[in-house]
Amino acid sequence: MSEILWELQTDRIVSDLKAGKRLDNRGLNDYRKIEISHDVSENADGCARVKLGKTDVIAGVKFVPGEPYPDMPDEGSISVGVELLALASPDFESGPPRENSIELSRVVDRGVRESKSIDFKKLCIKEGELVWIGFVDLYVLNYDGNLFDACSIAAVAALKKARFPKLDGKKIVKGEYSSEIKLSKIPIMTTFYKVGSSIVMDANLVEEKASNARLSISCSDDKTMCAMQKGGNGSFTPEEVSKCVELALEKSKELRKLL
Amino acid sequence: MKEEENVYVNKHGKRIDNRGIDEIREIKITIGVIPEASGSAYLEWGQNKIYAAVYGPNEFVPKHSSDPLRAQVKFNYRMASFSVPDRKNPKPGRREIEISKVLGEALERTIFLERFPGTQIEVETHIVDSNAGSRVAALTAASVALADAGIPMRSLISACGVGKAGGHLIVDLNKHEEDAPDAVDIPLAVMANSNEVVLLQMDGLISKEEFNEVMQKGLTACQQVYEKQKAVLKEKFLDAEKEVPSKEDLSEEKNDLNGNSKPEAPEAMDSMQGGDLL
Numbered sequence: 001m002s003e004i005l006w007e008l009q010t011d012r013i014v015s016d017l018k019a020g021k022r023l024d025n026r027g028l029n030d031y032r033k034i035e036i037s038h039d040v041s042e043n044a045d046g047c048a049r050v051k052l053g054k055t056d057v058i059a060g061v062k063f064v065p066g067e068p069y070p071d072m073p074d075e076g077s078i079s080v081g082v083e084l085l086a087l088a089s090p091d092f093e094s095g096p097p098r099e100n101s102i103e104l105s106r107v108v109d110r111g112v113r114e115s116k117s118i119d120f121k122k123l124c125i126k127e128g129e130l131v132w133i134g135f136v137d138l139y140v141l142n143y144d145g146n147l148f149d150a151c152s153i154a155a156v157a158a159l160k161k162a163r164f165p166k167l168d169g170k171k172i173v174k175g176e177y178s179s180e181i182k183l184s185k186i187p188i189m190t191t192f193y194k195v196g197s198s199i200v201m202d203a204n205l206v207e208e209k210a211s212n213a214r215l216s217i218s219c220s221d222d223k224t225m226c227a228m229q230k231g232g233n234g235s236f237t238p239e240e241v242s243k244c245v246e247l248a249l250e251k252s253k254e255l256r257k258l259l
Numbered sequence: 260m261k262e263e264e265n266v267y268v269n270k271h272g273k274r275i276d277n278r279g280i281d282e283i284r285e286i287k288i289t290i291g292v293i294p295e296a297s298g299s300a301y302l303e304w305g306q307n308k309i310y311a312a313v314y315g316p317n318e319f320v321p322k323h324s325s326d327p328l329r330a331q332v333k334f335n336y337r338m339a340s341f342s343v344p345d346r347k348n349p350k351p352g353r354r355e356i357e358i359s360k361v362l363g364e365a366l367e368r369t370i371f372l373e374r375f376p377g378t379q380i381e382v383e384t385h386i387v388d389s390n391a392g393s394r395v396a397a398l399t400a401a402s403v404a405l406a407d408a409g410i411p412m413r414s415l416i417s418a419c420g421v422g423k424a425g426g427h428l429i430v431d432l433n434k435h436e437e438d439a440p441d442a443v444d445i446p447l448a449v450m451a452n453s454n455e456v457v458l459l460q461m462d463g464l465i466s467k468e469e470f471n472e473v474m475q476k477g478l479t480a481c482q483q484v485y486e487k488q489k490a491v492l493k494e495k496f497l498d499a500e501k502e503v504p505s506k507e508d509l510s511e512e513k514n515d516l517n518g519n520s521k522p523e524a525p526e527a528m529d530s531m532q533g534g535d536l537l
Contacts, residue, residue: 099360113462114464228459232364233364236459245470
């Protein structure tokens with residue numbers, strides 16, 4: 001849709017939200033329907049597909065044996081990458097990752113990593129020599145807003161199902177698995193979009209386009225936050241931040257039940 | 260890790276570098292260090308050393324990506340290869356790209372972008388030495404450089420890191436504290452005259468109560484940073500007033516918190532029509 005039409009829609013969305021009304025009749029803190037499935041790829045060591053309304057994301061995990069970092073000889077690691085496929089939206093172009101996908105990848109990565117739900121020491125195969133590196137790669141299939149939460153749920157859902165490949169020396173035995181990865185916690189990211197002076201959760205595409213600021217909060221459990229990221233060229237008052245923190249912890253309890 | 264190293268705040272309330280829990284490291288700012296730039300600043304914040312330069316507003320390149328309604332900020336946060344303990348690959352990494360994005364967005368909130376349609380304002384920051392908190396230092400320096408360039412802003416942006424180490428909520432973490440096993444790092448930036456949060460990131464485990472408490476510390480710290488920025492700008496521009504009469508240099512900064520004032524043909528527009536754009 002062209003720029004000008006977005007600007008016109010924005011006015012309508014802002015005034016509706018002031019009256020507490022969303023285009024699809026959801027409450028300000030309601031999520032769209034979330035569907036999680038796992039039959040994405042048989043070659044993946046763990047995978048998931050998440051539909052958040054019409055936003056559609058797939059995630060796959062591949063474990064690769066590699067050398068540990070010299071300063072952490074007994075720890076493996078994970079790496080999260082999100083690709084905004086050109087097939088998912090007229091806004092996305094093919095080519096090397098741009099700043100939007102880099103930010104998204106890094107924020108999803110931090111949400112999982114900082115929750116300490118994966119014990120990196122358990123990814124160690126042989127201290128100082130061989131560790132597992134878990135690549136969590138996400139692909140956006142359809143973009144209808146709120147990729148942050150959709151990707152975060154997909155990454156965690158895929159990791160939860162992930163299994164370590166069986167090893168013969170330093171080589172992977174194809175198609176055979178040794179054990180499952182254990183997540184000690186289920187990190188949940190909730191993202192708030194500020195549209196005009198209103199704040200909504202799980203923005204769809206039009207709401208996201210109308211918004212000028214975003215705040216993602218990851219919660220590792222019912223009482224603890226583990227990561228945050230503000231984006232967009234708008235701002236939040238300290239009171240709004242505090243309110244979002246409260247809501248994030250509350251909402252994460254609800255979303256955690258889905259995983 | 261050695262045991263004695265894990266005391267982050269001793270019984271006298273002092274940290275490893277002898278600061279109190281609410282104390283920020285020493286900040287020194289110099290304005291106008293890069294003569295070629297429209298505005299510039301050099302900032303030392305503890306061990307962090309940063310050059311910031313502003314170019315523009317100039318015609319946006321590539322032209323087809325320009326915004327016909329407003330200016331766009333192109334922010335660059337870069338680290339010198341020797342600015343960290345291990346040599347950094349000089350090619351900008353994903354971390355630098357992400358930081359550049361969020362810092363640029365923070366500045367866009369404060370600049371009156373709609374006064375310079377179709378233009379770009381380039382903000383370049385280069386870290387030459389670092390010790391935790393380089394992104395907030397870069398943003399603080401960039402804000403001063405923008406003021407030096409005469410770019411009209413709703414407020415200066417003042418930034419500071421806050422967080423947690425060894426169970427203590429502290430302000431302006433250094434590298435040692437940032438590496439604590441329970442470290443929480445929260446880079447924070449506000450529009451100094453309204454306390455609107457324009458930059459907020461976090462990593463590490465923290466409860467709601469602790470977060471709210473440390474945010475208050477952060478807001479106070481940002482005001483301290485603001486005082487330093489203001490002092491150095493006043494020093495420069497009050498002197499300039501003596502040399503060049505009838506400049507209303509800093510008046511923009513105090514104006515219109517709400518951002519709804521009518522622009523009275525800012526000087527930069529005039530100069531653009533005469534030169535830069537044509």
